[in-house]
Amino acid sequence: MLNIIACFKWVIDHEDIKINPETHELVLDRAGYRISDYDRFAIEEAVALTEQYGGSTTAVTVGLPAAKKSLKDALARGPEKAIFINDPAFHNLEPSQTAAILAQSISNQEYDLIICGEGSGDLYAQQVGPRLAEHLNIPCASFVRKITIEGRELIAERRVDEGIEVISMPLPALVTVLPEINSPRVPGLKDTLSAAKKPVVEITASDLGQTFASCLETVEIKATTMERNCEKFGAEKDELKRFIDVLCRAGVVD
Amino acid sequence: MAGVWVFAENYDYCLELLQIGRSLADKTGVQLTAFACGDKGIGQQYIYYGADQVFILPPLAEDQPLGTYVPAIVEAARQEDPDIILCAATLRGKEIAARVAAGLNTGLCSECIALAINSDNKLEMKRVIYGGAAMQTLTCKTRPQMATIPPHTFTPVTELDDTRSGIIKEIGPISSTPVKVLAKKPRAKESGDITRSRVLVCVGRGVEKEGDLKLAGDLAETLGGDLACTRPIAEELHWMPQETYIGLSGQKVKPELYIGLGISGQIQHTTGIRDARVICSINKDEDAPIFKISDYGIVGDLYEVVPFLSQELARLKKK
Ligand SMILES: Cc1cc2nc3c(=O)[nH]c(=O)nc-3n(C[C@H](O)[C@H](O)[C@H](O)COP(=O)(O)OP(=O)(O)OC[C@H]3O[C@@H](n4cnc5c(N)ncnc54)[C@H](O)[C@@H]3O)c2cc1C
Ligand SMILES: Nc1ncnc2c1ncn2[C@@H]1O[C@H](COP(=O)(O)O)[C@@H](O)[C@H]1O
Numbered sequence: 301m302l303n304i305i306a307c308f309k310w311v312i313d314h315e316d317i318k319i320n321p322e323t324h325e326l327v328l329d330r331a332g333y334r335i336s337d338y339d340r341f342a343i344e345e346a347v348a349l350t351e352q353y354g355g356s357t358t359a360v361t362v363g364l365p366a367a368k369k370s371l372k373d374a375l376a377r378g379p380e381k382a383i384f385i386n387d388p389a390f391h392n393l394e395p396s397q398t399a400a401i402l403a404q405s406i407s408n409q410e411y412d413l414i415i416c417g418e419g420s421g422d423l424y425a426q427q428v429g430p431r432l433a434e435h436l437n438i439p440c441a442s443f444v445r446k447i448t449i450e451g452r453e454l455i456a457e458r459r460v461d462e463g464i465e466v467i468s469m470p471l472p473a474l475v476t477v478l479p480e481i482n483s484p485r486v487p488g489l490k491d492t493l494s495a496a497k498k499p500v501v502e503i504t505a506s507d508l509g510q511t512f513a514s515c516l517e518t519v520e521i522k523a524t525t526m527e528r529n530c531e532k533f534g535a536e537k538d539e540l541k542r543f544i545d546v547l548c549r550a551g552v553v554d
Numbered sequence: 555m556a557g558v559w560v561f562a563e564n565y566d567y568c569l570e571l572l573q574i575g576r577s578l579a580d581k582t583g584v585q586l587t588a589f590a591c592g593d594k595g596i597g598q599q600y601i602y603y604g605a606d607q608v609f610i611l612p613p614l615a616e617d618q619p620l621g622t623y624v625p626a627i628v629e630a631a632r633q634e635d636p637d638i639i640l641c642a643a644t645l646r647g648k649e650i651a652a653r654v655a656a657g658l659n660t661g662l663c664s665e666c667i668a669l670a671i672n673s674d675n676k677l678e679m680k681r682v683i684y685g686g687a688a689m690q691t692l693t694c695k696t697r698p699q700m701a702t703i704p705p706h707t708f709t710p711v712t713e714l715d716d717t718r719s720g721i722i723k724e725i726g727p728i729s730s731t732p733v734k735v736l737a738k739k740p741r742a743k744e745s746g747d748i749t750r751s752r753v754l755v756c757v758g759r760g761v762e763k764e765g766d767l768k769l770a771g772d773l774a775e776t777l778g779g780d781l782a783c784t785r786p787i788a789e790e791l792h793w794m795p796q797e798t799y800i801g802l803s804g805q806k807v808k809p810e811l812y813i814g815l816g817i818s819g820q821i822q823h824t825t826g827i828r829d830a831r832v833i834c835s836i837n838k839d840e841d842a843p844i845f846k847i848s849d850y851g852i853v854g855d856l857y858e859v860v861p862f863l864s865q866e867l868a869r870l871k872k873k
Contacts, residue, residue: 394661421685424664424685424803426648430648431653431656434657435656440733459796462738464738465619465737466735466739467734468733469732469733470732478789480789480790514661516661518690518691522688524687524688524825526828528848529848529850530846530849533853535852535859541866544867547811547850552810552811552831
């Protein structure tokens with residue numbers, strides 16, 4: 301039986317990010333939110349492992365109270381329950397704070413395995429997983445593309461720069477997973493309906509009994525711009541010939 | 555000894571960090587220390603290449619992963635209180651840096667692409683966020699100030715001065731970790747290095763099946779270029795090797811010509827082609843975001859457009 305914790309983040313939908321053309325500041329106030337793409341693989345892996353080996357999955361997120369909207373979506377993906385750690389002060393948390401808050405909230409839970417995404421959709425810092433493992437003093441493996449459990453040992457295939465490293469570690473442990481590890485199921489209507497009935501444990505900053513100071517300071521955030529010609533061509537033969545002509549004149553085709 | 559510390563799992567990346575590390579150390583008037591994994595000879599080289607001090611980490615047993623060094627690095631930093639630690643952002647390097655930062659309760663700027671010392675003598679670091687849509691500038695309020703640096707961000711030091719001397723200090727012994735390496739499977743060198751290609755034909759999900767990659771391959775060949783892809787083609791469909799996908803979590807490329815076939819143009823992909831000289835795209839959806847960042851875009855079905863382009867280019871070449 302495996303007790304698995306899957307960590308997910310509720311992030312701004314990057315397709316909704318607008319840019320103020322004069323100041324190059326980001327305009328985020330109208331943007332929608334979604335479960336961070338790569339965290340769907342973390343949730344799926346947790347659920348698939350408990351289906352295979354028995355046990356249960358708890359989905360955990362840290363965020364602003366508004367992130368409550370994420371819980372139904374997360375639970376529809378298969379976890380039995382959720383832990384929602386929220387506070388109005390949890391605004392723009394950096395990885396060191398998120399990891400410390402998760403560690404504090406999880407430390408009295410029973411778990412065999414914690415699964416994180418490879419990186420969050422907005423910050424993509426790829427820190428929260430390994431930092432959390434360090435706080436909890438459990439072994440960790442990141443960029444994992446395959447997991448098997450043998451008794452109290454976890455065997456993982458992880459990506460390293462030269463290829464693949466197969467490692468083993470005793471449970472409890474933490475892994476961060478790559479998208480290639482599985483294909484997340486798409487929740488159906490039934491899953492969404494049953495999600496509404498699943499238990500959610502709420503934890504607020506005051507329950508944690510300490511504050512979590514930031515280490516980093518943001519000096520500036522500016523949009524990156526990419527100015528290009530933006531000339532469009534049709535698919536007719538003469539248009540395609542004109543296209544080739546343009547490339548020749550640009551000196552990129554010889 | 556305080557100062558700037560650098561850690562990289564391989565020699566070439568360490569020379570890149572020594573370059574930027576030396577300049578930061580000189581600007582702030584401190585010493586530069588490099589970690590060498592398991593080899594005194596390499597440590598001596600790092601001194602010739604600009605380090606003032608080298609920490610030699612003990613060699614690892616066959617079944618011990620690189621992360622075994624984390625407690626030793628944390629302990630050394632606790633004792634000596636460095637100002638800055640830079641770590642090469644290899645896959646293992648990113649994990650190690652995050653764990654060291656947690657151990658030291660300090661901030662870490664992941665995949666930092668530009669570094670400067672500001673007027674307060676603090677490190678000012680830049681990184682991309684929101685998939686590449688924005689650049690964030692950060693400072694670190696805690697010590698040490700930490701950053702991971704993607705390979706090839708800085709050019710390696712080339713000037714070797716074998717009259718330089720420095721302190722060589724052995725660290726250890728280190729205790730073994732419960733994480734055991736059971737096997738290593740080096741990847742077959744299937745593909746060239748797309749970061750050096752002059753022309754890149756890049757395929758996306760608009761390509762319907764693996765066999766159709768040949769269409770793109772033919773175009774690449776006619777243009778004397780190489781094939782690249784978006785992340786889902788490599789990671790989800792496994793049609794092409796991992797090291798041929800472009801973007802935020804893949805390769806950053808700078809070809810003279812990039813042609814994207816059936817690619818929507820999500821920011822996480824296009825952030826990797828920012829430095830291409832000419833960007834072209836073929837997409838049947840005229841509103842595809844890729845057109846907004848293309849120099850020349852063809853609105854059409856790649857299955858009709860690409861064969862014609864290959865044929866026409868081949869004809870021109872013969873002339
Ligand atoms: C944190 C994070 C990091 C990421 N890192 C990367 C990264 O490094 N690299 C990367 O590539 N992605 C990355 N992604 C994924 C990225 O967001 C996109 O999902 C991905 O790039 C989309 O790939 P695509 O354009 O091939 O596919 P799609 O978005 O599915 O686009 C397919 C396009 O093909 C067009 N098309 C279909 N049929 C035809 C036809 N017959 N002829 C012409 N056009 C056709 C369609 O109109 C569509 O625009 C990352 C995502 C996240 C969240
Ligand atoms: N606010 C959060 N709540 C829960 N899990 C998180 C949160 N932020 C990050 N994570 C987890 O940590 C991973 C890495 O995040 P990051 O370090 O921000 O790239 C994500 O894929 C999630 O699994």
